Amino acid sequence: MARLSMRSSDIKPSPVREMLNVSQRPGMISFAGGLPSPETFAGLDLPPPPRDLLQYGPTEGEPALRARIAEDLAALGLDTAPDRVMVLSGSQQGIDLAAKLVVDAGTTLAVESPAYLAALQVFRFYGARFEIIDRGAPGAGWADAPPSMAPPSMAYVIPTFQNPSGHCWTADERAAMAAACQAHEVILFEDDPYRDLVYEPCERRPVCAGLTSGSWIYQGSFSKTVAPGLRLGYLTASPDLFPLLVQLKQAADLHTNRLSQWMVLQYLNDPGRAARMDQVAALYRTKRDAFADALTRHLGNKASWALPPGGLFFWLTLADGVDVEALLKRCVERGVLFTPGSHFLAEGGASPTIRLNFSLAEPEAAERGLAVIGEALGEMARADERT
Incomplete structure (x- = not known):
């Protein structure tokens, strides 16, 4: 074995990068990463940059x-x-x-x-x-x-x-x-x-x-x-x-x-920068509101959340006792990805929470993805009732 630093013995894989890798699977609907919508990327149709920028x-x-x-x-x-x-x-x-x-x-x-x-x-x-x-x-x-x-x-x-x-x-x-x-x-x-x-x-x-x-x-x-x-x-x-x-x-x-x-x-330095950011905010506000409506349809009686006043995420609290990792496994098998809330806890431990990104998926995909999460939660609840 190579002689490595003591610090390297505690290296853990990044949940963010692992989620991004899973999100690349064909047909996967991802609510996992904090990915902005490609529609919002600045149009950088620029002249050739000065050649001195190629130097240190x-x-x-x-x-x-x-x-x-x-x-x-x-x-x-x-x-x-x-x-x-x-x-x-x-x-x-x-x-x-x-x-x-x-x-x-x-x-x-x-x-x-x-x-x-x-x-x-x-x-x-x-x-x-x-x-x-x-x-x-x-x-x-x-x-x-x-x-x-x-x-x-x-x-x-x-x-x-x-x-x-x-x-x-x-x-x-x-x-x-x-x-x-x-x-x-x-x-x-x-x-x-x-x-x-x-x-x-x-x-x-x-x-x-x-x-x-x-x-x-x-x-x-x-x-x-x-x-x-x-x-x-x-x-x-x-x-x-x-x-x-x-x-x-x-x-x-x-x-x-x-x-x-x-x-x-x-x-x-673009004079249109402020107007562009207004358009970006308007796009995301529309996406957020559509996502909130879909959440109500598919998870309204299965989770609680607040409407975020900005940013890219909804934070959901599920019913106590929900096995979030088991829920994630079911959803990934059906082509839907989200981030378990336990990854965000400084103190560690389990958590009945999940983070959903609303900025990347198109409204139709978001509707289908949230329906999958709602169906999986319903199946798990029914299975618990039978046991």
Whole structure:
């Protein structure tokens, strides 16, 4: 056997990637991934890019793109500038860099539960332990904690159209989170990939904008608004953390794809950008509402859920006692895929919940897929009655 690191012994396959592999089967209706609709991909019919983009570039990203991103972030109330913006190879890289910066074996992180499963996977890989955030009272107990139970090193949150729940934090919840992190010197890591996919009025001011001191990281993505295949995200951070994150990226990939950066800059500078995003939001609102109607028809008496005000997901709670893994097996055999809610639990364990993506499947396919889930739940309930 090769002599591998102790960390490598705990590598687990990504549920996200495994689901995507299953979703490629012919005829499969997938509600599993957070895939945007191809209809929303930006039309990037562009002239040939400058040839100098084929050369190595700066680790932090292209100066013009960083300046453009900084302009948008400053408008949200964030304390940033072009020299504190870094372009990422997808926002997943930002999660990895933050974990490398903060997490040692046994480091405690504060997270939501449910939480973004790919972030949990990264944090676990580096040895993190989790403390669950109470949005109503974030930081409860941090002030009185004994030395052996110090406040967490970092809090990771998705306050706007949270993945997987779709919840949008209130202004009070955001203010309380910012105050708790600032008071107890906890790094606030805010992940904000869905903020532009808004369908109902909702507080969307970044939590990081409420900090007047302390350490923080704020990141976003172009995967949901331009095209995921470009693999482009960005982050900004407080002055104490930003140089360290740059050094970590230098060791990771030198710099992000310069052609993708050029393409996204053209999109950001397009005068029709705002109108295009209005069209994207309108399309997704229509898809969401059609999906909600189909849910009511096929699962109305078998599950509960809330209408998400933005983002790409419905979070369903099934009747207690439903074996979600058995349900998934039945559905996959009939060509329907979803993500069990247990994958999103920081504390682990079983859960009578599932996450359904509404953005990818066409309405007719969504109708058929939800009918399959409803039929499978009905069969399982009848089988339980007979036993």
